Amino acid sequence: MPHSPAVEVRGLVKRYDGRAVVDGLDLSAAAGRVTAVLGPNGAGKTTTVECCEGLRAPDGGTVRVLGLDPVADGAALRPVIGVMLQDSGLPTGVRAREMLDHVARMYAAPLDTDALADRLGLGAFARTTVRRLSGGQRQRLALAVAVVGRPRVVFLDEPSAGMDPQSRLAVWELVRELRDGGAAVILTTHLMEEAEDLADHVVVVDHGRVLAQGSVPELLAAGAEPQGAATLAVHAAGDVDPVGLREHLGAGFAVERRSGSTLAVTGAVDPATVAAVTAWCAAHDVLVTRLDLGRRTLEDVFLDLTGRSLR
Numbered sequence: 001m002p003h004s005p006a007v008e009v010r011g012l013v014k015r016y017d018g019r020a021v022v023d024g025l026d027l028s029a030a031a032g033r034v035t036a037v038l039g040p041n042g043a044g045k046t047t048t049v050e051c052c053e054g055l056r057a058p059d060g061g062t063v064r065v066l067g068l069d070p071v072a073d074g075a076a077l078r079p080v081i082g083v084m085l086q087d088s089g090l091p092t093g094v095r096a097r098e099m100l101d102h103v104a105r106m107y108a109a110p111l112d113t114d115a116l117a118d119r120l121g122l123g124a125f126a127r128t129t130v131r132r133l134s135g136g137q138r139q140r141l142a143l144a145v146a147v148v149g150r151p152r153v154v155f156l157d158e159p160s161a162g163m164d165p166q167s168r169l170a171v172w173e174l175v176r177e178l179r180d181g182g183a184a185v186i187l188t189t190h191l192m193e194e195a196e197d198l199a200d201h202v203v204v205v206d207h208g209r210v211l212a213q214g215s216v217p218e219l220l221a222a223g224a225e226p227q228g229a230a231t232l233a234v235h236a237a238g239d240v241d242p243v244g245l246r247e248h249l250g251a252g253f254a255v256e257r258r259s260g261s262t263l264a265v266t267g268a269v270d271p272a273t274v275a276a277v278t279a280w281c282a283a284h285d286v287l288v289t290r291l292d293l294g295r296r297t298l299e300d301v302f303l304d305l306t307g308r309s310l311r
């Protein structure tokens, strides 16, 4: 029998003030898989996820979670889904640990709250009210609350936003365990590293539509450089002028700014190109701190698909 997806979204439309912020979006997420939804600010990720959670009613299309309609069948779904909202959504006057224990009591077979609190480091702020938690602490509590009921489907909206590196690693480990335990995990993120590390399936959305989807290797392969071309990332200690370097390298090379001090040189990069780049940098008193050849990242694919301008 074919395996039906845990979450299936077909032709989803959601309008605000007559404007479609989700505009015919298709998405499916399987059990035992992490599905990452990526997209620029305002792309429609949260709106899509909130339609799956039953928090918003679609204006068009269908959403099914474990075969049920999240709005009409909300009561049946609530015990088997876990939700971590972007703004945590937790009541602010309750102490952190009391909140977790209270939610745990609502489920038939919750996780051991001592162990969960321990691994997410909640002990340090167990008696602090939600209102007084730092952003990262609140995120950790919201994640614990989302998973304590052993959900079959977990929605995590930017789960590691604002977290320190230690917390992020703990979150990633927990997400992998949920997946390995058979849950369908759907997460939104702006962290390409998070998607590369965790996701079995990546869905890139913009303007409320899916631009591309697949595994990370599939997306990287689909956006590969033309035959013979490669990208050399030039990381420098200070600002680098892409126009000057492009003129120095001549026709056949494109030079783009990736961030203030990183340039991407694309073309038929050979040893002479690398020498020309470092010679130009030396002549302009630019200290090169790192050179990376070739490895296209998910961020490259994302920027190619969604453009480089701010929204």
Ligand SMILES: Nc1ncnc2c1ncn2[C@@H]1O[C@H](COP(=O)(O)OP(=O)(O)OP(=O)(O)O)[C@@H](O)[C@H]1O
Pocket: 016, 017, 021, 039, 040, 041, 042, 043, 044, 045, 046, 047, 048
């Ligand atoms: N309740 C609302 N009323 C009106 N507009 C809304 C409402 N909720 C969301 N929007 C608009 O819908 C669009 C999509 O928002 P959404 O939160 O889904 O984007 P997102 O991809 O999650 O963005 P981000 O990465 O910034 O979290 C935005 O332009 C937003 O302003």
